[in-house]
Amino acid sequence: MRKNLRVLSITATICGLLTMASTAWGADVVKSDMKVNVNGKPSDLASVSQLVDSSLYAPYESVAKSLNVEAKWDAGTRTMILKKDVNVMELAADAAEVKLNGVKVTTATPLQVLSGKPFLPVRLVSEVFGNTIGYEDKSRTVSVSIPDKPGFRLFGIGDRQALAGSELSVTAITYNHLLKxxxxxxxxxxxxxxxxxxxxTETTPQAAVKSFKGESVVFKDIPPGEHTLTVQLVGNDHKPIQPEVKQVVKFQSAKVSILADLDPEKATGMRIEGVTGDAKGQLYTVDSDSRKLFRISSQNGKVEELTVLSRAATGMVFDKAGNLYMASGSGTDGGAILRVLAKDLEGGSFDASVVETFVTGVTGANGMTFDEKGNLYVSGGANGNVYIVSPEGSLINTWGSGLVAERTDQRITVNGLAFGQDRKLYIANTSSGEISRVALNADGSFGKPELFVRDALLYGADGIAFGTDGTLYVCANERNAIVKVTPDGKVMEVASNGNAGLLEFPASVHVIGDTLYISNFDVQRGVNNPNTPGIGASIAQVVLKEKK
Incomplete structure (x- = not known):
């Protein structure tokens, strides 16, 4: 079977405990030398625990006793059921997924069977049932604090996360609050x-979905857009307990689909990095390997091959006159910008001889954007430069941004570029996962760059584009995610998935109304490693709001 597209699932991340990363269970196991305290007193967990890939594990009987949970092990199925009050946690040996009151979440620390005996991850189990974990490095002491006041842990969605699809399953694991x-x-x-x-909805008792069995709650037919989930502990009389115990989660739902599969026969083999669109709503992209330039209808996904370029191209942009510009960052000329005039795009396929070399000397050229005067700004990638090209094709300035790489394995500091409504130039730093911005002076010179936003959700920030409301959309390529940043710097995930989903190392974004068009570069890196599952080189579309 060519492409195995798995159903996208909701992933919850709690205190760094539950992650999207899959894990190979060829684990390193050593006897633990850590001390373990439970509610300030030494626990016998210390004497029986093991370190599995640096995570603390202990025999299930000891964990259950220390945390006051019931445990049942089935040796035949290699599964474990943990129960406290009405809340149930189900684990399977070596499985990167657990069930919490029926809600599936992923974990990097699964149940392990060591020398024929089941061992539980201490942090995972502790935090699921509401306990707090601390660690003191100098004495190598793990501290578990069991709460004595009512509370809950919400699983199924987290604040600023993205919901894949239109159905949300959540559960609140309660503690010190007996459900009746x-x-x-x-x-x-x-x-x-x-x-x-x-x-x-309004947060009245009448409008609430009520849960008292420890069951999961399913919300269906959730439309694309921003949503607010509110969860609260109440008494038998439906009034909030005092002091109030409430959590408000804001998340984004989007409808993700594939508009065009550019390589229907293979999941790997093509590399498309840039995507842009003309005034008619037609999209354009280039395969870096074959150098083919494609035009794609945003309405029906129909693909046309227009020409074969003389050199590979990545970033793409249109000017106001409808001319197409393509960045080609390497070559004996130090990198170039190619141009196809609007008149040559009016028909179908055309000869490569009509493709002009607009400017050279732009090493590392990738992201591009225009200012109000028609000057073209080009990112230099790992060299940290921004090149300014006049409307006539002259290289008039090379600005060294001074932005620094934080990772030796990813040195690109100046990637996606876009002008905001404040007329500042916004810059995606792929290495650090941040967006910087810089004001331009009246004479065209640059001011001092300032940090706009830095966030873990922006890891691998690549192509960027603004919506009409001033929201900045960012391709977080190494996370297989699309992220949005509001004008006041609030960050929220729009869509994300593992390496077999519909986003595969998303590199560039083009905005048409309430729909994002994404180029799937499909590089084998980050969450997208390995890149053999999934759709491969394609244009994905992300619907942010339903049309009324």
Missing amino acids: DFAQNKDPKAGEGHVHLWLD
Whole structure:
């Protein structure tokens, strides 16, 4: 079978515990030398624990006893069920996924069977059931604090995360709050009650979804857009317990699909990095290997091969006159910008001889954008430069940004470029996962760059583009994610997936109304490693809002 497209799943990340990363279970196992305290007192977990790839594990009986949970091990199926009150955690040996009240979440620390005995990850189990984990490096002491006040942990979605699809399953793992059927237990009683959940509604008892069995709650038919989930502990009388225990989660839902599969026969083999669009809503991209220039209808995904370029190209942009510019960052000429005039794009395929060399001497050329005067700004990638090219094709300035690479394995500091409504130039730093911006002086010189936003969600920041409302959309290539940044610097995930999803090392973004068009570069790196599963070189579309 050529391309195995798995269903995208919701992933919860709690305190760095639950991750999207898959893990190969050829683990290093050594006897632990760590001390373990539970509620300030030494625990016998220390004497029986092991370190599995530096994570603390202990026999399931010891963990269950220390954390006051029930445990049942099935040797035949190599599965474990942990239960506390009505809350249930299901684990399978070596599986990178656990179930919490039926909600599936991924983990980097699965149940392990060591010398024929099941061992549980101490941090994972502790935090799922509401406990707090601390670590003191000097004494190598792990501290587990079991709370004595009511609370809950929400699983299924997290603040600023993206929901894939239109269905959301969540659960609140409660502690020190005994869940009761409110129909049978109507009188207020300390320590008893249930859970209220609201999705995009007023937070009244009448509008709440009510949970009292420790079950998962499923919200269906969620449209694309921003959403707010509110979860609160209440008493038998539906009134909030005091002090209030409430969590508000804001997340983004988007509809992701493939507009055009440019290599239907293979999941790897083509590399398309740039994507742009003309005034008619037609999209353009280039395969770096074959050097073919494609035009794609944003309406139906129809693909046309227009020509074969004389050299590979990456970043792409149109000017106001409808001329197409393509960046080719390497070559004996030090890198060049190619141009196809608007008149040559009016028909179908054309000879490569009509493709002009607009300017040379732009080493590392990749991202591009125009200012109001028609000057072209070109990013230099790892050299940290921004080149300014006049409307006539003269290289009039080379600005050294001074932005620094933070990773030796990724030195690109000046990647995607875009002008904001504030007329500042915004710059994606792929190495550090941040967006910087710089004001331009009246004479065209650059001011001092300033940090606009830095966030873990921006890891691998590549192509960027602004929406009409001033929201900045960012391709976080190494996370297989699209992220948005509001004008006041708030960061939220729009869409993301593993290495078999619809986003595969997204490199560039083009915005048309409430839809994003994404080039899947499909490089074998980060979350996209290995890159053999999935769709491969393609144009994905991300619908942000439903059309009314």
